[in-house]
Amino acid sequence: MTTRAQILARQEMLTQRVAEVFDEFGGRAGAARIAEVLTSRGLPTNKQAVRLAMRKHGLRAARLPLPREELTERVIATFHTQRGEFGARRVAIELARDGVPVSEATVANILRERGLRAQHYRGPGTGPTQHGPVRLTSNPLQRVGAWALMVLAGVDDPGRGPESLTPAEVDTAVAVMSTDVADTADMQDTKAPGSFWLAASYLLWPNSPMNHAGRTKIPPAQRRQRIQRWRTYPTGSIGVPCSLCGLDACGWYGKVDIPLGAPIHHHNTTPPGHQGQPLCPGCLASLHALPYGCHISPTAYALHSWDDHFLRRAVTQQVGQTREQAQASGPLKAPGRGAREAAALGVIARHDQPFTSDVELIGFSNNNRDPYLRTWALAQPLAEWLRCTLRDPRSAATLDQLAHMIATPESNANTLAWLAFRAPDRILTAAAGRLGAIGLGNEIDARTTAELAGLCISLARVL
Numbered sequence: 001m002t003t004r005a006q007i008l009a010r011q012e013m014l015t016q017r018v019a020e021v022f023d024e025f026g027g028r029a030g031a032a033r034i035a036e037v038l039t040s041r042g043l044p045t046n047k048q049a050v051r052l053a054m055r056k057h058g059l060r061a062a063r064l065p066l067p068r069e070e071l072t073e074r075v076i077a078t079f080h081t082q083r084g085e086f087g088a089r090r091v092a093i094e095l096a097r098d099g100v101p102v103s104e105a106t107v108a109n110i111l112r113e114r115g116l117r118a119q120h121y122r123g124p125g126t127g128p129t130q131h132g133p134v135r136l137t138s139n140p141l142q143r144v145g146a147w148a149l150m151v152l153a154g155v156d157d158p159g160r161g162p163e164s165l166t167p168a169e170v171d172t173a174v175a176v177m178s179t180d181v182a183d184t185a186d187m188q189d190t191k192a193p194g195s196f197w198l199a200a201s202y203l204l205w206p207n208s209p210m211n212h213a214g215r216t217k218i219p220p221a222q223r224r225q226r227i228q229r230w231r232t233y234p235t236g237s238i239g240v241p242c243s244l245c246g247l248d249a250c251g252w253y254g255k256v257d258i259p260l261g262a263p264i265h266h267h268n269t270t271p272p273g274h275q276g277q278p279l280c281p282g283c284l285a286s287l288h289a290l291p292y293g294c295h296i297s298p299t300a301y302a303l304h305s306w307d308d309h310f311l312r313r314a315v316t317q318q319v320g321q322t323r324e325q326a327q328a329s330g331p332l333k334a335p336g337r338g339a340r341e342a343a344a345l346g347v348i349a350r351h352d353q354p355f356t357s358d359v360e361l362i363g364f365s366n367n368n369r370d371p372y373l374r375t376w377a378l379a380q381p382l383a384e385w386l387r388c389t390l391r392d393p394r395s396a397a398t399l400d401q402l403a404h405m406i407a408t409p410e411s412n413a414n415t416l417a418w419l420a421f422r423a424p425d426r427i428l429t430a431a432a433g434r435l436g437a438i439g440l441g442n443e444i445d446a447r448t449t450a451e452l453a454g455l456c457i458s459l460a461r462v463l
């Protein structure tokens with residue numbers, strides 16, 4: 001026999017469970033759906049009872065954009081269209097693009113009910129993995145681009161790296177880049193205000209729809225369309241692994257997208273029938289983001305290190321500067337001799353952790369007429385010595401004196417920075433010559449001379 005107390009207790013429990021299921025479905029489940037779920041979980045009930053419980057809690061289900069059955073079908077279709085690589089968030093984005101605004105929670109519930117889980121991208125033979133679309137590879141330029149993607153995606157979490165980027169975050173970064181390049185469609189030429197990316201395109205993306213020879217013969221709207229089409233990434237797989245990271249490639253790419261990569265019809269350097277390099281969307285986005293992590297002049301300069309803490313800092317600073325440069329416009333000017341190296345020492349000085357790897361300065365141009373790639377490396381012990389020296393005000397002042405002492409007319413005070421990346425032992429040779437020339441017996445200079453000599457001895461230990 002059921003007592004009144006038992007009925008009340010059951011009603012109380014039902015009310016509680018209804019609220020839990022309501023929350024679990026992110027407020028998108030109505031009374032009928034909740035009744036169905038509770039019944040399947042061993043608490044038989046009906047729509048009316050659930051509706052009463054919902055009223056008691058003041059719960060009202062948000063409207064679904066489509067009848068539930070139809071929405072379920074759309075979610076499953078979108079999931080399968082992407083070969084199961086899309087998670088709930090990405091499926092929700094795709095549906096919103098198709099005019100069906102639906103929350104990530106609702107999509108997640110539908111996928112869970114149907115036992116569907118995103119497979120994410122797979123490397124060859126690695127099985128299912130949990131990573132997102134971007135991987136850090138052994139290619140320094142791709143690595144710089146991958147870290148630049150983080151900044152463009154607006155991710156500012158020191159605990160995260162590019163491999164943690166979600167598809168939606170990569171989409172955000174790609175949209176920022178696409179807008180920057182598409183906006184050049186309205187510009188007459190590289191002298192127009194704000195034409196930074198148009199001018200830079202000859203250096204970075206020659207033969208692209210941004211600067212194609214027939215550019216001026218077509219109206220701006222059509223130029224924009226062509227640029228946007230170029231920057232719309234294929235979503236399917238071409239059935240081969242990415243040449244950089246091994247994930248599924250989405251297409252074949254060449255010089256237009258890969259700095260110094262051989263394109264299909266570029267001069268006679270590509271074997272007939274060669275289609276370029278297969279790239280995945282993550283590597284393609286990273287290479288498109290690379291210029292943001294570079295100082296852009298008639299040559300692009302990137303600072304790279306296998307020390308990811310440093311690379312994050314260096315790229316983050318550079319992306320900010322490059323975007324400012326893009327706003328300021330003006331012609332691309334070549335930096336003075338040693339200016340890029342001096343700027344690199346500035347970044348090194350601001351780094352607050354010991355270096356675990358060398359620091360490289362990479363200069364490149366993808367220009368049709370004068371393609372160029374060169375790397376200068378600062379060995380880890382020297383990088384760490386410079387970091388420590390520059391962070392201590394007293395030794396930094398002595399180093400500054402040393403820099404002025406060995407300055408040459410070509411690069412002035414940047415001579416030391418220039419030599420540090422090319423021939424650091426010449427810093428010592430030059431210093432020894434100058435120190436010897438300082439007048440002996442000059443009491444004012446004696447202390448300075450001793451400090452300079454001490455600094456040189458400490459430098460000699462790391463060379």
Ligand SMILES: [Zn+2]
Binds near residue numbers: 243246283
């Ligand atoms: Zn890749």
